[in-house]
Amino acid sequence: MIxxxxxxxxxxxxxxxxxxxxAYDTLRxxxxxxxxECGSVEVEKTLMAPAVTATKAPKTTPAAPPAKGSADAAARTATEGALSTPREAKLAxxxxxxxANSDYVGNNFVSEARAMHLGDAPERPIWGEARIDEAKALVDDGVPVLPLPFIPRSKTN
Structure with a gap:
């Protein structure tokens, strides 16, 4: 993962x-x-510092909590149920x-999406899970799929 x-x-x-x-290049x-925030597909990578972790725990005082607006703070507040930014509220x-408006089909997503595309199953809104190679094959075959910016609740802490 990157x-x-x-x-x-x-x-x-x-x-x-x-x-x-x-995978990023293919999806983009x-x-x-x-x-x-705005849905624009005109997206580009920006400069980012690598995340490096120490192999040993430092013998210093505990680190300060993550700064508000950081990715760590966003993950923490989302986990705690507090939506502190407009972005978090939109994602929620x-x-x-x-x-509420689609069926979760889990690991059957690829076969369900392909069956609907081929007319072998009635069309309905679905969401589920697929490996990147499976998702790419669906896109290559003209099956309209999009990645979602969240994972199923059953796979979160």
């Missing part, structure tokens, strides 16, 4: 994880990487809308 700092044409800045550098080229609203 994390990129990204920005859109309107200078909205955000981060996202990708399976690999080539297909128009599947979009700004979390998107999750609620997807969960």
């Amino acid at each position: 994390r990129y700092a990204l920005k859109c044409e309107k200078d909205h800045r955000f981060e996202s994880w990708f399976a690999s550098a080539s 080229k297909a128009g599947h990487v979009s700004c979390v 609203a998107l999750r609620r809308k997807v969960e």
Whole structure:
């Protein structure tokens, strides 16, 4: 997995994880990487410092809590249920809308999406899980799929 700092044409800045550098390139080229604030697909990578962790715990005082607005703070507040930024509120609203208006098909996503595309199953809104190579094959075959900016609740802490 690789994390990129990204920005859109309107200078909205955000981060996202990708399976690999080539996965990012494939998704961006297909128009599947979009700004979390405005939806623009004109997204590019920005300069980002690598995350390096120490092999030994330092013998100093504990670190200060993450700065408000940082990725760590966003993860912490989302985990705690407090939505402190407009971006977090929009992501939570998107999750609620997807969960309320579509069927979670889990690991059957690829076969369900392909069956609907081929007319072998009735069309309906679905969401689920797919490996990056499976998602790429769906895109290559013209099956309309998009990555979601969250994972199923069953896979979160």
